[in-house]
Amino acid sequence: MILNIRPVLSAIKRNPTGALLVGLQVSITLAVLVNAAWIVHQRVVKIEQPTGINTRDTFTIAVSGSAKQFNAGAAETEDLAYLRSLPGVAAATVADGVPLTGNGGDTTVWLQPGHRGRFVPSAEISMDIEGIKTLDVPLIAGRNFRPDEIVPYVPGKIAPSASEAIVTQALAHALFPHGNALGKTIYGAVPKTIIGIARNFMGPQLGSPVYNTIIYPRLPGQGNYYMLLVRTQPGRRDAILRAAKKHIAASHRYGVIVYTQTFATANSLMDSSNRNVAILLTLVTALMLGVCCLGIFGLTTFNVGSRTRQIGTHRALGARRRDVVTHFLLENAIILAGGALLGAILALVIGEWLTTHYALPRLNLAYLLVGIVALAVVGELAAWQPARRAARIPPSVATRTV
Amino acid sequence: MLGYYTRLAFKSFRRTPGLTALMVGAIAFGIAACIVTLTVHHAMGRNPIWWKNNVLYAVTMDSWDPHQPYDPPHPNRAPGQLTYRDATYLYGSDIPKRKALLSFVTGTLSGAPGQAAPVWTMTRITNAGFFHMFDVPFEYGGPWSAAADQGPEPVIVLSRRENEKLFDGRNSVGHTILWNHLRFRIVGVLNHWDPQPRFDDLTGGGGGNFGRPARAFVPFKWGPALHLFPNGSMSCWAAVNTYRELLGSNCVWILMWVELPTRAQRQRFLDFMNAYWAQQRTMGRFQRPRNNHLWKVSQWLRLHHIVSNSSRLLLRLAFAFLAVCLINTVGILLAKFLRGAPIAGVRRALGATRRQIFAQHLVEVAMLALVGSAFGLLLGLGGLAGVRALYAHSYSAYGKVAHFDLIGIAWALALAALSTLVAGLYPAWRIGRVAPARYLKSQ
Numbered sequence: 001m002i003l004n005i006r007p008v009l010s011a012i013k014r015n016p017t018g019a020l021l022v023g024l025q026v027s028i029t030l031a032v033l034v035n036a037a038w039i040v041h042q043r044v045v046k047i048e049q050p051t052g053i054n055t056r057d058t059f060t061i062a063v064s065g066s067a068k069q070f071n072a073g074a075a076e077t078e079d080l081a082y083l084r085s086l087p088g089v090a091a092a093t094v095a096d097g098v099p100l101t102g103n104g105g106d107t108t109v110w111l112q113p114g115h116r117g118r119f120v121p122s123a124e125i126s127m128d129i130e131g132i133k134t135l136d137v138p139l140i141a142g143r144n145f146r147p148d149e150i151v152p153y154v155p156g157k158i159a160p161s162a163s164e165a166i167v168t169q170a171l172a173h174a175l176f177p178h179g180n181a182l183g184k185t186i187y188g189a190v191p192k193t194i195i196g197i198a199r200n201f202m203g204p205q206l207g208s209p210v211y212n213t214i215i216y217p218r219l220p221g222q223g224n225y226y227m228l229l230v231r232t233q234p235g236r237r238d239a240i241l242r243a244a245k246k247h248i249a250a251s252h253r254y255g256v257i258v259y260t261q262t263f264a265t266a267n268s269l270m271d272s273s274n275r276n277v278a279i280l281l282t283l284v285t286a287l288m289l290g291v292c293c294l295g296i297f298g299l300t301t302f303n304v305g306s307r308t309r310q311i312g313t314h315r316a317l318g319a320r321r322r323d324v325v326t327h328f329l330l331e332n333a334i335i336l337a338g339g340a341l342l343g344a345i346l347a348l349v350i351g352e353w354l355t356t357h358y359a360l361p362r363l364n365l366a367y368l369l370v371g372i373v374a375l376a377v378v379g380e381l382a383a384w385q386p387a388r389r390a391a392r393i394p395p396s397v398a399t400r401t402v
Numbered sequence: 403m404l405g406y407y408t409r410l411a412f413k414s415f416r417r418t419p420g421l422t423a424l425m426v427g428a429i430a431f432g433i434a435a436c437i438v439t440l441t442v443h444h445a446m447g448r449n450p451i452w453w454k455n456n457v458l459y460a461v462t463m464d465s466w467d468p469h470q471p472y473d474p475p476h477p478n479r480a481p482g483q484l485t486y487r488d489a490t491y492l493y494g495s496d497i498p499k500r501k502a503l504l505s506f507v508t509g510t511l512s513g514a515p516g517q518a519a520p521v522w523t524m525t526r527i528t529n530a531g532f533f534h535m536f537d538v539p540f541e542y543g544g545p546w547s548a549a550a551d552q553g554p555e556p557v558i559v560l561s562r563r564e565n566e567k568l569f570d571g572r573n574s575v576g577h578t579i580l581w582n583h584l585r586f587r588i589v590g591v592l593n594h595w596d597p598q599p600r601f602d603d604l605t606g607g608g609g610g611n612f613g614r615p616a617r618a619f620v621p622f623k624w625g626p627a628l629h630l631f632p633n634g635s636m637s638c639w640a641a642v643n644t645y646r647e648l649l650g651s652n653c654v655w656i657l658m659w660v661e662l663p664t665r666a667q668r669q670r671f672l673d674f675m676n677a678y679w680a681q682q683r684t685m686g687r688f689q690r691p692r693n694n695h696l697w698k699v700s701q702w703l704r705l706h707h708i709v710s711n712s713s714r715l716l717l718r719l720a721f722a723f724l725a726v727c728l729i730n731t732v733g734i735l736l737a738k739f740l741r742g743a744p745i746a747g748v749r750r751a752l753g754a755t756r757r758q759i760f761a762q763h764l765v766e767v768a769m770l771a772l773v774g775s776a777f778g779l780l781l782g783l784g785g786l787a788g789v790r791a792l793y794a795h796s797y798s799a800y801g802k803v804a805h806f807d808l809i810g811i812a813w814a815l816a817l818a819a820l821s822t823l824v825a826g827l828y829p830a831w832r833i834g835r836v837a838p839a840r841y842l843k844s845q
Contacts, residue, residue, distance in 0.1 A: 017832075021733035025726050032722050039715070064522050066510045067582035067630050108470065115469035115639070189641035225508055225633060249519075254583065256510055256522045272796035277712045279792065281719065284435055288723050291428050295730040298424065302737035358711055 008331045015303070019335045022299045026339025026375065029292040031346035034371040035354060036285040038363050043274040049210065052201030053099055054136035055263040057090070057232045059241050060098050061248060064225040065255035075252050076226045080128075082251070083228065083244060088236040091133040094218055095227050097125040097204035099135065100266045103227075104204025109175060109214060110187040120174045122167075122212040123203030127229070131215060132166065132198055134231045140169060142182045142196030145217045162217045166196040168203075170211035192216075206270065225258070237262065289375075293382040299335075300328055300386040304393075311390055312397035321391035328387035329380055336379045340372045347371070403758075407765035414742065414766055421738055425731050426774045432727030433778025433818035435720040437811055438785040443717045444810035445803035446709045449700050450597035451536060454661075457499075458535060459668070459696035461658040463488055463679065467639040468689035480693045481637060481654040482605055482706075486626070489656040491678060493529075497671045498660035502532040503622045504603060505656050506634030511618060513580035514568035523564065524633065525581070526616035527625040533559070533590075535661050536602060541565075543575035543590035546621060550589075554623035558586040564617040565591045581620060582628070598803060601699055603657060604706040605635035611708055612803060632656075652687075662696070672696060724818060728825040731770070735829040739763055743836045750838035760834035767826025775819045782811070 012019045063075065076094045083092040097104020107124045111117050125131075128150050132139065149164050165186065172181035172194070181194050203213030228248075232240045241260060249257050304311070311324055351363030415422045449455060464472070464480035465488060471477035484492070489503050505527050512520035532538070533545035542565075546557040558581055565574055574588050599611045625632070629645040636655035642648045662668040675694040682688050697705065739746075746759050754762075789804040 017736060018733055021729050021736070025729045025733075028722055028726050028729075032719065036719070064508050064510075066520065067507070067628055069583050070510075108474075115467055119470065119474075121474070189638070224631075254510070254520075256520050258508075258522045269795060272793070273712070276792050276796060277716070280716055280789075284716075284719050284723055287431055287435070288726050291431065291723075291727050291730050294424055294428065295726075295733055298421070298730075298734050298737065302741070306741065358715070 005330065008327060008334065011303075011307075011327075011331055012334060018299050018302065019338075022295050023335050023339035023342065025292045025295045026336055026379065027341075027343035027346055029288050030340055030343030030371055030375050031350050032288055033285055033375065034347040034367050035350050035363065036281045037371065038351070038367050039354070039360065040278045040281055041367075042360060043278040046274050047271045047278075049202075051100060051267060052137060052199060052211070053263070054231055055100070055267045057234055057237050058134065058136075058263040059230055059232075059237060059260060060263070060266075061228045061230070061241075061244060061260045062225070062258040063228065063248060063252070063255055064258050065252060067224055070224050070252065070254040072224045072226055072255075075255050076228070078251065079228055079248055082247060083230055084130075086240060086244070088233050088240050090231045090233055091130045092228060092230045093127045093129075093131040093134045095125055095127045095131065095229050096218075097123075098227055098229065098261075098266065099125070099204055099213075100202055100206070100263065100270045101204060101261075102206060106205040107188055107214065109171070111175065113187045113191060115187070120171065120212065122171050122214050123205035124214045124216065125204055126162070126216040126218050128218040131218075131229075134229050135201060136231060137198045137201045139166070140197045140199055141180075142166070142194070144196060149217045151217060163190065163192055164195045164217060165192040166198050166215040167194055168198050168200050168211050168213045170200050170209060171214060172197050174209070174212060289378065292375075293378060296332060296335075296379050296382040297386065300332060300383040301389075303331070304328065304386045304390040307390075308393055308397055311393045312395055312399075315393065316395035316398045324391040324393075325387045328390055329383060332380060332383040332387075333376070336376055340375065343375075344368060344372065403761075404765065407762045408769065410762055411766035411769050414738075415769075418738060421734055422770070425734050425770055426777060428727040428730050429771065429774025429818070429822055430777035430781050432724035433775055433814065434781035434785050435723045436818055437778065437782025437814040438789060438804070439713070439717040439720040440814040440817075441782075441786060441807050441810035442789065442804050443709065443713050444813065445598065445805065445807050446713055447703075448598070449703060450599065450601055451699055454535075454537070455699050457661050457663050458699050459660050459662060460699075460702045461492060461660060461675070462693070462695045462697065463675065463688070464690045464693035465652055465654065465688060466690060467652075470639070471690075472637070478693065479705075480695060482657070483635065483637075483654040484656045484658050485652055485654055486649045486656060488678075488682075489658050492658060492675065495671065495674050497662070497667055497674055499663055499667070500531040500535045500661040502529040502535060502659050503656050504528045504532065504659070505622070505625060505632045506616070507625050507630040508633040509582040509618075509630075511564070511568065511579060511581060512583070513578070513585075514574075517568060520580075521567070523617045525618045525620055527620055527622045527630075529622050531661070532602075532619070532659075535659060536597075538595050539593035541591045541593040542573045543588070546589050551621050551623065554621035554627060556581075556584060556586045557589045557621065559590040559592065559619040560588060561592050561615065561617045562594055563614075581618070584628075586620065599703065599708045601703060602659070603634070604702070604708070605657065611706065660696070668696060724821070728821060731822065732825045732829060735767065735770075735826060736832060739829045739833040740836075743833065746833055746836055747838040747840065750836070756834045760830050763830035763833050764823075764826065767830055768823060771819050771822035771826070774822060775815055778818060779811070779815060782814070 080092055080094055083089055105124045107122055108119045109122050110119045129145050129147055132144060145164060151162060167181065175181055175186060176184060182197060184194050185191050186194060200211040201213060202210050245257060245260055314324065347368055354360040355362050451458065461484065462480040462482060463484060465485050466472040466481055472481045473479045493501055493503055507525050507527055509523055509525045510520035511523050529551045530545045530548055541562055550557045558579065565571060574591060577588050578585050579588055596615060600613055600615065604611055626649060631645065632655040636653055638651065638653035640652060642651045642653060660671060662671055672694065679688050679692055679694055750759060786804045
């Protein structure tokens with residue numbers, strides 16, 4: 001089979017507007033398709049980042065109470081003793097923030113006293129000795145807090161700042177890229193010694209970088225509000241949450257439960273906006289691709305319809321059905337190629353713009369190549385049916401008058 | 403003539419029902435995508451108190467650490483909130499027509515008739531000026547008096563929601579309720595007041611930029627009087643140990659709004675701030691460059707990046723989609739019109755002018771745009787419901803603002819219908835230019 005390109009080109013030349021319009025659609029669709037896929041990929045990467053903690057068996061109970069009468073220090077001690085006595089509870093801690101929720105503090109960690117020199121942003125959370133056990137985060141190096149390092153509650157006081165800290169691997173590396181962070185002193189409001197390094201996990205504040213988290217020993221008594229984090233044995237979470245909720249609600253005269261939430265819910269909430277943007281982008285891009293295919297289908301159908309006699313003549317002069325199909329697919333391929341060329345330039349321009357304005361990583365060229373191939377295949381498939389219909393036109397139509 | 407063209411258009415639609423459905427569908431989908439994204443975008447970018455945009459100002463001063471900016475990526479930005487010392491000093495000024503300090507404390511509400519257990523409530527501590535300044539509507543009663551701010555007197559304003567919960571929505575003004583087990587007199591109950599975005603408090607402490615407003619309000623001084631630690635947003639750059647230390651510290655935790663109706667007042671208040679800044683600087687505070695600022699509501703909203711990047715991205719995507727849909731429609735229209743060229747040729751030969759042929763086809767385009775827009779509106783409303791469902795459990799504000807918004811939808815519709823019409827100009831013009839003679843001979 002010889003691909004005779006000249007009659008195809010002259011056919012396009014006879015109706016350049018239609019071809020131009022379809023080419024334009026193809027180019028916009030390609031540019032959007034490629035960049036949307038790239039954005040979706042980034043979002044999925046974010047969703048798939050491990051949290052580093054046990055989100056399946058863990059839940060939060062937040063407790064507060066009447067401003068003056070509620071003794072938060074006594075209440076949290078009582079609640080912890082109760083929770084730890086429950087069969088099925090693996091670990092429980094009191095905390096001033098909840099990982100994955102945005103509910104908690106962030107800070108700046110300095111390498112020199114007096115807020116000088118280099119600093120690293122980090123999320124912060126204070127928990128007691130069962131904190132890292134509750135989150136199911138193993139210590140890579142160093143040790144956990146000792147009970148005497150947990151600062152006792154003093155009514156009316158915010159609590160003195162602790163002088164020990166456990167940091168995640170990511171934070172340790174950011175602070176001391178060349179050396180062992182263990183035992184080093186870091187500076188914030190007061191100097192602190194790094195006594196332990198925990199495996200990476202996501203803290204309460206999900207800024208970037210997400211794994212920079214620092215843990216202090218529990219600093220109780222900040223206001224009249226505390227959060228209990230509880231990890232149960234597998235499968236026991238819901239039953240224990242129900243029992244604990246009932247018990248705690250009834251046990252404090254001036255206290256109330258503000259809310260309860262499982263870590264699974266918190267995790268899904270955290271991912272939801274990334275997931276939803278990915279869904280919306282995919283949906284609109286798919287619709288766009290669909291409309292583009294309809295355009296290709298429409299143009300080919302129109303061309304077949306308006307060239308019936310020419311096709312008949314062509315057949316009468318010896319063209320096989322295959323040649324007719326090839327003619328239309330080739331014509332479509334030329335339009336697609338033109339659209340793809342323009343679309344590739346457009347995709348790169350949009351990609352560059354997204355990189356500067358949305359801090360998106362630069363477009364991976366593999367996405368562009370895959371996009372072109374995918375659009376070419378789908379575009380040819382869209383022209384397939386009308387091209388087949390053209391092939392069925394009998395040579396005899398050439399001899400008939402209209 | 404219009405009636406005749408309309409009939410011709412109907413005939414044309416019936417001749418090619420498939421193509422017509424295709425065009426209507428493409429226009430409808432394009433318009434629906436624009437309706438959804440434009441509505442959300444419009445709602446996010448809305449200024450909920452636009453009528454007072456030029457008189458209300460948020461007050462900021464840079465009291466932060468000399469060695470480090472408050473917001474390292476934006477070193478020229480002052481903290482969004484004030485320290486207790488600065489807020490109370492600035493509040494003492496009588497230059498503003500109205501003024502208010504804002505913070506949050508937690509507390510319980512109990513003692514309503516028939517109420518079994520105390521309920522937990524984020525309570526806004528503020529001043530009477532808050533209600534006047536922001537035109538907060540009252541269902542019963544009204545704001546507390548200026549004297550109540552000074553005392554402070556034990557007076558409380560409930561939100562409509564809280565009043566429904568505690569008093570079944572009845573007029574509770576004059577009742578006494580226990581706020582943190584202290585007796586407070588209810589002076590007012592708000593009507594529905596839910597400004598979106600929550601321009602009055604964008605610190606994130608009150609549930610985010612699109613969160614619910616506070617459920618109860620008491621005079622600001624109750625916070626310090628009872629030593630209630632702020633429960634909204636607070637940032638410190640040095641350790642504080644007691645409430646008393648907090649009040650003297652450089653921790654920022656108070657929002658301040660002032661109403662300055664004239665430029666002269668605005669300038670006088672700024673001068674007042676600058677004089678205070680200079681005086682405090684000699685005492686060793688404010689060691690960062692002077693950065694005293696009064697922000698209009700619109701500037702304040704822009705500063706806090708209320709419109710999310712995702713929203714902007716989806717809006718642009720929707721326009722690209724609409725463009726593809728319109729190009730598609732132009733292509734189909736062109737093909738369809740040109741196929742009908744012999745008929746147009748006959749009509750021209752019988753005396754129709756080019757302009758008449760053009761008008762006839764434009765009527766057909768207009769009808770397509772109309773039907774497409776109607777379907778697009780329906781699809782768009784469905785799309786908004788879909789977005790709400792998708793974002794029902796999400797921190798993102800996208801779902802919260804995906805509501806039927808007349809202005810947003812009107813914009814989207816007008817834009818889409820107009821662009822369809824413009825897109826149809828070319829095919830209608832092309833068909834108007836065909837030479838009749840060519841179609842009159844038999845082939």
